Amino acid sequence: MTVIAAVEGNDEGLVLRWRDGAESRFSWFWLRDHDQSPASLDPATLQRRVDTFALDEAIRGADSAILEEGRTLAVTWPESGLRSCYSAEFLAAMAGLAADDWDTQARIPPRLWSAGSPLQVVEPVAYGTIAGEGDGLRTCFERLQRDGFVVIAGVPTDEASARDLFGRFGYIRETIFGGIWSLSAELTEHDDTAYSTQYLEPHTDATYSHDAPGLQCFLCQEFDGTGGESILVDGFALAEQMRSEEPELFRVLCEVSVPGRYIEEGQHLRAERPAIRLDGQGRLAQVTFNNYDRAPFHLEPERMKAFYRAYADFHARIVNQENWQTVPLRPGMALIFDNWRLLHGRMGYSGKRVFCGCYHNHEDFESALRTLNARSRTAPRQ
Ligand SMILES: [Fe+2]
Known part of the structure; x- marks a missing residue:
């Protein structure tokens, strides 16, 4: 060609x-x-x-x-x-006859996973291979690109180590929650469902942000109870299922802009975009779903009905536990995932559970993948 x-x-x-x-x-x-x-x-x-x-x-x-x-x-x-x-x-x-791999595409294609094509679970990446001389960071980026997430084990649980680890994936994004934030039911400064012990339905973060975080990082620092497994769902896999099984519903979710909002003392964030966002070539670019943070909007009744049907179809796929991957994070384990592709949630739990985490921009994640590709072209991996 x-x-x-x-x-x-x-x-x-x-x-x-x-x-x-x-x-x-x-x-x-x-x-x-x-x-x-x-x-x-x-x-x-x-x-x-x-x-x-x-x-x-x-x-x-x-x-x-x-x-x-x-x-x-x-x-x-x-x-x-x-x-x-x-x-x-x-x-x-x-001319659109060949992939523009170098400039637009990542080297490893996403391997979409769901009940029909289960994820091949792999061992966590050892922290020592990231912080030391090993090839661990490359492995992390490859897994993020392929599976949408990566688990890292053996991470020191102090904040300085967390900052060092997270900083290797890109510069840490400042938000209303700070750069590195702490997450625990004991904290009361943010009145949000995440700061509780209850089950959290899978969602994407920051539906209220025009530029939702690309990567989300968690490090489990303390946990002495039961439950609390992190839930991951491959939103791209489910969106592709909808595209082939329910093309009309898929189209509605690509067209209807859904507002999200976040309100607390001194903050009122709001943004809107379709639940499924495509790029110029019709490929999936981003999924956005957080029914907790959805703001009111109204369409003509027929269109509203079509939206609710489509949104419910997507939701039913999201909460189908056969489509879930659960990760029981224990102290010293970190989870990093693509917030534009995966939805995340949490099982309810008892006991004390302290996490810290941060966000990175998606554009910086994409940049890291491209520069990784460039290095691998000039110096093939042994
Ligand atoms: Fe979240």
């Missing part, structure tokens, strides 16, 4: 024919705007240097050629004499 077989110019631009017979069209203006020579693109940062708005709308290439047995296309521009080269991979990705 990524070999150019033929190229033909016309008034509008170039028509490329790929080796498998597919055709792609690129306008002259777009080709000039995407010149990849250092004059047009900073080689290190890939920031654009071309002055798009100074280009002649009627610009037209003088000559084009296929080089390197179809792996490169060259175009010469008459005004400047500039010769632009484009890799076949780049053009195929821009």
